Amino acid sequence: MNTSRRHFLQTCSAIGAGFLLPGFSQASLLEKEPLCKISLAEWSLHKALFDGKLDHLDFAKTTKQEFGISGVEYVNQFFKDKAQDQSYLKEMKTRAEGEGVKSLLIMIDREGNLGDADEAKRTQAVENHYKWVEAAKFLGCHSIRVNAASSGTYEEQVERAADGLRRLSEFGDQHDINVIVENHGGLSSSGAWLSTVMKTVDNPRCGTLPDFGNFAIDRNQDIWYDRYQGVAELMPYAKAVSVKTHEFDKDNPHITYDRRFNKETDLVKMLAIVMASGYKGYYGIEYEGSELDEYAGIRKSKEALMSSFYTVFFGC
Template sequence: MKLGISSYSLYQAMHAGRMTIEDVIEWVAEIGGQHIEIVPGLGFDFNTNPELEEKIVDKAKSVGIDISNYAIGANFITETEEQYEAEIARVINEVDRVHRLGAKLMRHDVASRPDTSIANFNADLEKVAQACRRIADHAKQYDITTSVENHGYYVQASDRVQALVHAVDRPNFKTTLDVGNFVCVDENPVAAVKNNLKFASMVHVKDFYIRPSYRNPGEGWFTSASGNFLRGAIAGQGDLDMYEILRIVKASGYDGYMSIEYEGMEECTRGTQIAFNNVIRIWNEV
């Protein structure tokens, strides 16, 4: 297992101008991280700063960490065929960027709808799968594995993620497995991790505080699909059974990249470092 940090975890500091993405990469190396996961659009932007590609590659090389994964948004549920083709083309262009960054993993979103019903999911599945096939086929020339993450409510439950992975049917299309995100659709994260771990190209470690729908905790919380209240927590301090989750991952023999993805209310460098230290400690104990 190679533990590192998603740049998303330090968005707060980048957005406030306290850190640049290069500062983040250096900080990750300083705390002992083995890799950085690049999430553009949150604190930095390649479209307005194309020179960042070379700067990120050079900085990661100079501090001795890998660029593991590249994560972007996408939505192949469009009103027109022209929009569908344009979205596929945009994501394919991002695959080329992943290659220039030297990473071998890429996560792209696939679909979003206000109505997240299973009926809509079943109706959309083949169209979404076809887009993912075309992108994965383009990525194959670079030996890049593309993936869908379990988030966004629509393709978040473990069985929906599996359905898409099977429908795409490409060896280089898998899932970025976020161990915490399953609670957003009220699925038991321990069971969901067991279900989907064998399809994982990448693992995100995230924790949440969870409160029932009839106990509104006030500011700083959002709701799950069924109305329970959630708030991001430092990994190992929230309500997820992080010991059992990490035990399952470790027992599986998983030896790929694992990223801390912190989105709590505490100051981001402090929260991320505590999460990083907790995951190392728990991993060694289980």
């Protein structure tokens, strides 16, 4: 590694992976404004959490002390019965703040389909998310991440998902919390479909969380949406970004690939798309590989992400 590259990566580590992007002043660089900030998705440690080797309450501490990362993205499955437990949430908040870690969002699963064809079930799903909006507000997060699962024709799913998301976003607005949708299977993994949903909702509180790897519309039939096109289509609405990683190419540090489906992601190409959109939020590492253990995989993901930043910005 040459001296300038090493210096850049060391500087990134010191200031939260921040560097000067096109359009920003030299003053922002001198002030060390963290323009490219790295966070960690809790799912990266799901094996340790499910096995009881890591307590959810220690997630923020582990993120900061083990990986030098100062932003966290919680997963509701790891405190699913605590959304309205004020003492537990207060402990989460106290521990995160004590480590100098910023709570960014909560990823919500298993609370019903926001685009359910049954209107009563759709309403129930919307209301099931209310407690998570309130928990996110208490913790100091900016968003909850939700899914846009639905059924029916292409157009029916647009309308049904938009209806649920619109209603939840209106509730979120009352608490200054965004409702952001991840491409997470089915039609939600179509950038064209999900961007149409965003336009239909037409609420500034409703946005997207583009995941670099979740573009399987139907894995059983091997139907995939082009991931680069999908991210480009979702970035205009993005309030967070998920840097999904699996295994790593030993000959190219910018390539991560999912052996299960023989799919690869070029991080340099992805970051170029994200940066071109003018995005200024966090880049959330979500490691799901199996060749490295979770801790080593997160470290490798951070290294690959920072190296890719360097390559995009400096072109080498």
